[in-house]
Amino acid sequence: MLSRKTSSMSTMPDRGSASIEFIVASVALLVPLVALTVTTSQIASATFAATAAARHGVRAFTRAESTNIGLERVHAITTLVADDHGLTDTSSRWELDCSRGNCLRRGSLVELTVHLDVPLRFIPALPGIDIAPRVTVSRSATARVSITSVNR
């Protein structure tokens, strides 16, 4: 009796469309994966930009003739690097940490930390909150002011 039922079920044809099931399942599973990939690439791009901005910015600052000129150079470099990496809607800020009171004193260690706020386009904002989800990427670089500088 049992073997007869099993035999009759195995002869029943499969119903449904394999191609439609494949497409539906692929879209449902791959769309989040693509969103994750795009978001990750945005964060990676911002991290590369922050690394480059910190590295070149601190070098330009330590070779500046004055603090104001150095700050202008840091701002210009940060903006340029962000534009080069396609981060047009990214806000940036930076911090300078000096080992001595005067940042440009000979032999002073200067640490530049660049922060880039990356908006996450594929992550929806929470209901009732107007602030879009963002991720802050921070990178630091340290340089020493040349002891042979003649402009200080």
Next chain:
Amino acid sequence: MVAGLVALCGVAVVGIIDSTDLALARTSLQSTADMAALVGAESFDPLTAQFDGTSLAVRLVNRQVWRAVSAFVSESSDGIHLVTASTPDSVTARVTVRSTWSPPLVSQFFPVRIQLEATGSARPNIGARSDEG
């Protein structure tokens, strides 16, 4: 088949994230090596500088290069160790630094630790405004 495809894509994404982090770690290490080499190139004793009629010549000493670079690396970088800091020709400071990298994702499943090394060189260039010190 779909599950296999998604799993394959997930592994690819994890691999890309880890390799990107490895490239960033390598860039940061090279930056530290370059900055440390600049510090080593300025470790000369100013009293030993000699003017040869056209420029000011200084001589670097291994012990002073090591001392200056060691202080810079210890103060400025976390997780980066100084391997060598010397001057092969008394005018060039050569610095090699090392750090250990581990993948940020799935490191608990694959405890891989890779030793990274970077070498930077610099020369003192007194009075000139270039990136070579």
